[in-house]
Amino acid sequence: MSIYSETPVHKRQQAKIQNKTLVVGLTGGIGSGKSAASDWFAAQGIDIIDADVIAHEVVKKGSPTLRKIQKKLGEWVIDAEGHMDRAAVRTHVFANPAALIDLEAITHPAIREAAKQQLAASTSPYVILSAPLLIEAAEAGLANLCQRILVIDVDEETQLARASLRDEQSIVKIKAIMANQLHRTERNHHADDLVVNEEDLASLHQQLEPLHQTYLKLAQQLKYAGD
Numbered sequence: 001m002s003i004y005s006e007t008p009v010h011k012r013q014q015a016k017i018q019n020k021t022l023v024v025g026l027t028g029g030i031g032s033g034k035s036a037a038s039d040w041f042a043a044q045g046i047d048i049i050d051a052d053v054i055a056h057e058v059v060k061k062g063s064p065t066l067r068k069i070q071k072k073l074g075e076w077v078i079d080a081e082g083h084m085d086r087a088a089v090r091t092h093v094f095a096n097p098a099a100l101i102d103l104e105a106i107t108h109p110a111i112r113e114a115a116k117q118q119l120a121a122s123t124s125p126y127v128i129l130s131a132p133l134l135i136e137a138a139e140a141g142l143a144n145l146c147q148r149i150l151v152i153d154v155d156e157e158t159q160l161a162r163a164s165l166r167d168e169q170s171i172v173k174i175k176a177i178m179a180n181q182l183h184r185t186e187r188n189h190h191a192d193d194l195v196v197n198e199e200d201l202a203s204l205h206q207q208l209e210p211l212h213q214t215y216l217k218l219a220q221q222l223k224y225a226g227d
């Protein structure tokens with residue numbers, strides 16, 4: 001069961017008034033193919049803002065966010081070199097829902113802030129904001145920055161197979177992460193655009209191409225709306 005309740009994704013409509021750059025939220029479960037999709041959009045010249053990358057940056061050695069985590073969870077979160085001991089934190093939080101809530105309450109606002117800064121600096125026709133918890137983490141408010149949501153969907157067997165092959169992570173660890181992510185049926189329900197990534201990469205790219213054309217058109221409409 002996810003710790004998240006039904007989230008008010010409709011709030012993302014607010015982004016339409018606030019922002020003239022089209023922001024497409026890209027989401028999907030662990031191992032679904034978000035990075036594979038982002039790589040393709042990046043190759044078309046589209047700026048990618050990746051919440052997973054930001055999540056690593058905001059807790060770098062000596063950062064205020066890391067200090068807050070240390071204060072909340074304990075000294076043990078820092079390794080001998082002063083970095084966050086990611087494996088230890090992962091094992092702890094995915095086995096302790098309260099600790100995960102504490103961790104996310106610290107990291108998510110920092111991730112949102114950094115994402116907003118990157119959005120402001122973006123120059124491409126539209127922007128992809130990739131985040132595994134785009135829909136789940138309502139308080140992180142990432143969905144509210146997006147006008148459109150693209151979901152990459154694969155079944156759980158494919159998720160487990162691809163994620164374990166990529167990272168040599170155990171099935172148990174991947175399942176623990178999946179338990180903190182929405183079930184695909186619920187995630188898919190929030191999609192404006194849905195891509196099924198069960199076939200090869202060529203098939204993924206083939207499905208992304210018409211979406212890219214749609215986003216370019218929408219971006220133009222948004223840019224000139226109200227002028």
Ligand SMILES: CC(C)(COP(=O)(O)OP(=O)(O)OC[C@H]1O[C@@H](n2cnc3c(N)ncnc32)[C@H](O)[C@@H]1O)[C@@H](O)C(=O)NCCC(=O)NCCS
Binds near residue numbers: 030051086133177
């Ligand atoms: C728990 C942490 C320390 C584990 O670090 P680790 O290096 O082992 O894993 P990594 O960050 O590469 O993530 C592994 C996979 O889990 C997913 N994931 C990460 N955090 C979460 C989370 N809170 N809930 C569900 N899935 C998550 C990632 O998308 C990725 O698919 C780290 O993931 C973290 O700090 N998470 C909290 C920040 C967060 O919510 N990140 C998601 C981006 S919004």
Ligand SMILES: Nc1ncnc2c1ncn2[C@@H]1O[C@H](COP(=O)(O)OP(=O)(O)OP(=O)(O)O)[C@@H](O)[C@H]1O
Binds near residue numbers: 036
């Ligand atoms: N259509 C595909 N065919 C074969 N392999 C694929 C396909 N799509 C993605 N993969 C591979 O599956 C693995 C998971 O994909 P990717 O890293 O893009 O997922 P992700 O959603 O970004 O995962 P995470 O949430 O863990 O960051 C990668 O090794 C990737 O190369």
